[in-house]
Amino acid sequence: MNATSEKARQLPPFQADFPAEEFSARRARVTEAIGGGVALLRGSGPSGGFDYFRQNNDFYYLCGVETPVAYLMLAGRRTTLYLPHRDPHMERSEGAQLSAEDVELARRLTGVDDVRPLEMLRKDLAGVQVLHIPMSPAEGKQACRDTLLHARKTSAADPFAEPAPELWLRDGLAKAIAGVKIEDLSPVLDRLRVIKSAKELAVMRRAGKLSAMAVEHAMRCTRVGQMEFELAAVAECVYLMNGARGGGYRAIIAGGANIWNPHYFRNDCELQDGELVLMDYAPDCGNYTSDIGRMWPVNGKYSAVQRELYGFVVEYHKVLLGLIRPGVTTEQIVEEAAVEMLPRLEGWAWSKPAYQEAAKALLKFQGSLSHGVGMAVHDVGNYRSGPLAPGMVFALDPQMWVHDEQVYIRVEDTVAVTETGVENLTEYAPLSLDDVAELMRQNEVTITSAVPLLGN
Numbered sequence: 001m002n003a004t005s006e007k008a009r010q011l012p013p014f015q016a017d018f019p020a021e022e023f024s025a026r027r028a029r030v031t032e033a034i035g036g037g038v039a040l041l042r043g044s045g046p047s048g049g050f051d052y053f054r055q056n057n058d059f060y061y062l063c064g065v066e067t068p069v070a071y072l073m074l075a076g077r078r079t080t081l082y083l084p085h086r087d088p089h090m091e092r093s094e095g096a097q098l099s100a101e102d103v104e105l106a107r108r109l110t111g112v113d114d115v116r117p118l119e120m121l122r123k124d125l126a127g128v129q130v131l132h133i134p135m136s137p138a139e140g141k142q143a144c145r146d147t148l149l150h151a152r153k154t155s156a157a158d159p160f161a162e163p164a165p166e167l168w169l170r171d172g173l174a175k176a177i178a179g180v181k182i183e184d185l186s187p188v189l190d191r192l193r194v195i196k197s198a199k200e201l202a203v204m205r206r207a208g209k210l211s212a213m214a215v216e217h218a219m220r221c222t223r224v225g226q227m228e229f230e231l232a233a234v235a236e237c238v239y240l241m242n243g244a245r246g247g248g249y250r251a252i253i254a255g256g257a258n259i260w261n262p263h264y265f266r267n268d269c270e271l272q273d274g275e276l277v278l279m280d281y282a283p284d285c286g287n288y289t290s291d292i293g294r295m296w297p298v299n300g301k302y303s304a305v306q307r308e309l310y311g312f313v314v315e316y317h318k319v320l321l322g323l324i325r326p327g328v329t330t331e332q333i334v335e336e337a338a339v340e341m342l343p344r345l346e347g348w349a350w351s352k353p354a355y356q357e358a359a360k361a362l363l364k365f366q367g368s369l370s371h372g373v374g375m376a377v378h379d380v381g382n383y384r385s386g387p388l389a390p391g392m393v394f395a396l397d398p399q400m401w402v403h404d405e406q407v408y409i410r411v412e413d414t415v416a417v418t419e420t421g422v423e424n425l426t427e428y429a430p431l432s433l434d435d436v437a438e439l440m441r442q443n444e445v446t447i448t449s450a451v452p453l454l455g456n
Contacts, residue, residue: 009091012098012105015064017203017286020111023063026192027079027111030062033188036076039132040125041185042169043070044140052245056138057375058189060287063110067098071121072112080114081106082121125177133173135166136186136380141284142249144378186380193374194381195391200288201416204374204393207248207285208414208425211292214238215429218253218279219296219439226298228253228267231279239283248289249377252280255298260406262399271298276306280412282377291373291395292426293412300440302433305351309400309409311433312348312359316341316398317411318431320368324396324415324422327387330369338363354402362400370397373414392417393425 030039043059046068055066063072063081071082083106086099098106100117107115116124125131137148155161163171170182196204214235221234232251239246254264256275271277275298282290295310297303302310319340323333341363350356362368372379372394383392397412413426430436 010096012067012096012102014098014109015066015286018064018199020109022197022199024079024111027062027074028077029192030185030188031074031077033191034132034183034185037130037132037183038076038128039074039185040173041072041134042138042165043068043072044138045069051141054141054245054284055287056140057193057287058134058138058186061189061193061375063112065098065106065110069118071118073121073124078114079112080116080124081110081112082116082118084118122176125173128177128180130181130183131173131177132183132185132188133166133169134186134189135170135182135184136190137164137166139376139380142247144249144376145380146378190380190382193379194372194383195389196374196393196416197391200374201391201393203286203288204290204414204416205425207244207283207288207290208292209428210239210242210244210285211282211290211414212426212428213242214281214283215279215292215294216439219294219430219436220442222271222277222296222298222300222440224271224273224298226271228255228258228269228271228277231277232267232281235279235281239285244283244285246284248282248284252278254278257406259295260408262408262410273299274303276310278410282414288375289373289377290414290426291377291397291412292414292429293397293410294429294431294436295409295411296436296440301437307433308349308351309355309358309402309407310411312345313362313398313400313409314411314431314433315344316362316368317396317413320396320398321413321415321422321424324369324388324417326390326417326419329387330384331366334364334366334368337368354404358400358402358407362398365399368396368398370395370412388417390417390419 041059044056053066053068067083069084073080083098083100086101103115136145152164174180174182217238218231218234231253236246250265251267252264253267255269255271255277258264258269259278276295277298278295280293282292297306319337323336345359372381372383374393383394393416395412396415397410399410401408413424416423416425430439
């Protein structure tokens with residue numbers, strides 16, 4: 001390429017949330033964890049569709065590169081990024097992407113030591129005796145470890161199914177590198193991703209605020225006779241208008257009986273007068289997401305029973321939130337909350353014994369501090385194995401079941417443990433029942449008003 005055309009070429013886009021130094025520090029922790037050995041990570045390939053390429057989470061976590069078919073090798077203190085060659089025809093059609101020819105640019109953006117073309121990878125791996133690779137499924141667009149493992153289990157029934165990508169890579173490397181021993185890198189990456197850095201928390205605050213804004217706008221939009229998918233469209237508009245790439249997972253907009261299925265997703269039913277609607281939907285914001293859950297009356301007025309059940313769960317949610325802090329376990333928080341809530345449970349005006357029994361079961365339920373949240377909505381890593389620590393982020397999601405009536409009640413926020421307590425990343429969404437009812441009396445909704453809020 002001559003100097004004139006090189007100068008005219010558009011620079012490849014690159015994420016702006018994390019500096020190269022942060023990626024370098026993450027990679028150094030990986031190298032330390034494997035004793036200075038060799039690790040290899042494979043980026044995602046193209047989907048083959050007209051969609052927005054999304055890099056898998058582990059690869060993005062260590063370098064931020066969003067070029068399809070890329071590899072990252074950590075060998076001692078040296079990191080090499082392997083990229084495909086530039087495709088002028090594709091760039092002319094879709095715009096520039098980071099390629100093997102962008103050596104200095106890639107080094108500056110990612111902090112890697114070397115940038116080499118893909119065809120050099122096989123040669124550079126020759127002679128490696130122990131190679132660490134992620135053996136768990138690679139999380140991509142709207143995917144979590146649990147959904148991917150379920151998909152693998154389902155696919156196992158197909159007699160002509162292809163092997164899972166991570167198993168295919170393991171077997172391919174074992175054939176290509178004589179005598180190599182393959183070790184699983186996933187546990188190392190999972191542990192590192194449990195603690196979010198200040199930069200990660202900044203991205204997650206944005207995702208949390210967008211989630212809460214979407215819920216608020218949906219509440220104000222809700223009308224009897226509306227379709228569930230219309231509220232999902234409201235949220236999608238908020239996300240896209242504020243720079244997110246749509247949903248971090250498929251939208252759960254469940255009205256009435258559909259609420260009984262916790263991960264209901266069809267969103268094709270009409271919202272009925274007198275029923276509740278549950279919304280659980282968060283954006284993919286810089287490869288990070290959030291999690292949120294609110295329930296509100298379709299007609300704008302909570303009934304007596306709805307206030308009885310949802311009101312109790314909301315009060316319990318508030319108590320749990322006030323007890324989250326570093327240095328205690330999730331089991332300890334549940335025990336403390338039960339002690340504080342017991343007088344309220346006994347003094348609550350229960351209309352049926354079954355409702356009181358459901359509330360008692362709620363106070364014993366260990367899943368109220370539900371699951372990690374981060375690059376995936378059900379994020380990797382275990383924050384339950386010991387005391388909570390600053391930087392841990394998880395869903396606070398107390399849930400009540402009245403099985404005989406198929407009634408399911410829940411309220412959810414994404415929270416981050418701080419040095420002194422907790423930060424609610426989705427607190428902007430109305431929580432108290434009276435606040436929700438007041439908001440729903442406001443009939444005017446302007447989605448564009450969401451834009452300047454993120455500048456705060």
